[in-house]
Amino acid sequence: MIARALAFAIGAAMTVAVTLPSRAEAVNIQEVTSPGGITAWLVEDYTVPIVTMNLAFRGGAAQDGDDKAGLANLMSGLLDEGAGDLNSRAFQTRLEDLNIDLSFDAGRDAFYGNMRTLTTNLDEAIGLMRLALTEPRFDEEAVTRIRGQVVSNLRRGETDPNEIASRAFMRTLYGEHPYGRPTEGTLQTVSGLGADDLREFHRRIMARDNLLVVVVGAIDRARLAAALDEVFGGLPEKADLVPIPEVTARSGVADHATIGVPQTVIRLGGPGIKRDDPDFIPAFVANHILGGGTFSSRFYKEIREKRGLSYSVGTSLLAFDHSGAWIGAAATRADMAQTAVDLMVAETNRFAEEGPSERELTEAKDFLVGNYALRFDASQKIARQLLGIQLDRLGIDYVDRRNDLIRAVTAEDVQRAAQRVFGQQPSVVTVGTAQS
DSSP states (O other): OOOOOSOTTTSOEEEEEEOOTTOSSOEEEEEEEOTTSOEEEEEEOOSSSEEEEEEEEEOOGGGSOGGGTTHHHHHHTTTTSOBTTBOHHHHHHHHHHTTOEEEEEEOSSEEEEEEEEEGGGHHHHHHHHHHHHHOBOOOHHHHHHHHHHHHHHHHHHTTOHHHHHHHHHHHHHHTTSGGGSOTTOOHHHHHTOOHHHHHHHHHHHOOSTTEEEEEEESOOHHHHHHHHHHHHTTSOSSOOOOOOOOOOOOOSOEEEEEOOOSEEEEEEEEEOOOTTSTTHHHHHHHHIIIIISTTTSHHIIIIIITTOOOSOEEEEEEEOSSOEEEEEEEEEEGGGHHHHHHHHHHHHHHHHHHOOOHHHHHHHHHHHHHHGGGGGSSHHHHHHHHHHHHHTTOOTTHHHHHHHHHHTOOHHHHHHHHHHHHSSOOEEEEEESOOO
């Protein structure tokens, strides 16, 4: 697994009427600015008496530091473990009694929060969100307990071939760059993290200038404008983020981790393109044809359907703030691992050289246009989509433009993008029994 103002008199406002394909009526995405200058996107929806707030602060696990890897992830587990005058038990009891869903998560480039509540408990939910974001306690008991849970998860991950492969793949692509660090950290780094580290990270990351907010549900502009200042007004004006250097993912690197499991886990990929690249939409279509389509992709047909080598096989684009990459994934019998890798590499090379057939292009575009509707059939999905659009700086009208961008992609566009993304020798990581 992700809106704005009281009235024109107290803040700037913008409304975009977007006709989402999943609904017969237009959905109004309103840009609301609070009296204190905090901005959000709002979609009013009174179908059910629920309000969903999704937020992000730019700067996630990439801000941890080499010796403190896992800091953002640890903080995501502690913001609702006591805040203000409420200790962990009291805070969690309030959430449970009021049926408020409050959670946080750390990505590589952003730190996320989500709040979902019945409108009857909106005032209390706003108050608890404010406390979690502006007055976290980081009590010793809570820090010790949550850190212990993270350490336990890390120990389990040491014997999980998928976890080993994912970590090794990012390290293979990015080496010592912050993107090469595991977001959850390591046993050594997490064990050394304490309350002072959390307080300093909180001070650096959470501010108004790197904040993005989306609200969907039964709340009007006036109430949201007031809530924005109430929740976020106490945050510092500016974040203190460490600059993250641009980096190109590495190609043509091979790595193997030996572990006694019956199947070999495969990860392959290499340099891609960032989200603001003009070729990203063609690359998105290309990825669907190569491995993104669940039952229609070339990887699915060649690896699973024709040869039965892997139950699940596919590709994805990785669009980070400071790099682009792509990843392919599969798992197969140890004695067939090299065969599967060779087939995946050969199909990738062929696609980069030849591009798509007209049928592949038409079917991919039809699916991607039609499937977009499913991302907007619930308030939580709408909030996630709009927050992603904000993070990618695509503009408030992107939902209205997106399908036309897909429809406009030509075979030449896809071949050009495929050559750029899939045209280099991929890096390959395998995890399984010893290689012969």
